[in-house]
């Protein structure tokens with residue numbers, strides 16, 4: 669464990685933006701220890717005993733919601749999954765009123781996913797407890813970037829000096845934004861690859877390379893991070909057809925051959941096989957770290973819960 673004066677001591681985790689490299693490294697160190705714990709038969713600790721965690725998901729989720737629930741329970745917290753579909757939100761209750769209502773029940777941590785960028789930060793201003801952003805619109809998904817970093821670090825032994833390609837629907841991706849910020853903070857080189865309609869605007873000065881030719885962009889990279897085509901966030905047509913998109917931007921062995929021979933393949937999930945990635949590449953256990961990412965997700969969320977409840981557990 670790090671020295672107390674170099675430990676993550678923020679009230680909330682709303683994004684990677686603004687975090688110092690040492691804060692990210694502190695969370696990764698803590699998560700590393702939880703990976704080993706999660707592989708044992710007895711996984712339960714009582715670090716968060718007596719604390720209450722509420723998971724509030726306004727958008728669908730498999731990985732994030734389940735891993736936050738497991739993370740809280742493995743640390744001994746009481747975990748409540750609030751079901752938005754059967755809540756008073758369906759009767760018109762606002763986000764702020766929902767936040768203040770939950771706050772009155774004295775939770776210690778709120779884990780929130782919302783379809784609007786900025787909604788989680790807005791909610792955090794109306795509660796006293798710790799708030800974790802589990803993904804807000806196309807803004808940020810900080811725990812995804814942390815689990816991706818943990819995956820890369822454990823498989824490659826480092827992050828600094830690696831070249832990471834982030835490919836596909838960058839425009840709508842909160843995963844891409846959080847990953848770019850984190851990878852640059854830890855000294856990686858980042859290449860963004862996608863069709864002109866789906867590249868990120870306003871990234872001049874970030875220190876990233878942009879490519880519309882996937883073959884050129886993948887040349888020599890150490891990590892290939894694929895993104896889902898987020899049709900639910902698209903109004904209008906951004907790609908001519910799924911078939912054409914797969915032809916130019918789908919990850920196949922043919923395109924992967926241009927990356928480093930030991931390049932790691934990643935995808936945050938859920939995957940669209942045959943759209944952004946060929947199923948055989950995704951399932952290749954020698955190249956794909958996609959299920960490692962899921963495993964790291966539980967450990968990272970345990971680390972974040974531990975760090976954010978420091979004060980609630982009596983720390984100063």
Ligand code: CP
Nearest residue numbers: 729730731732936937
């Ligand atoms: N990667 C990710 O956020 O997946 P879920 O939508 O299943 O949580």
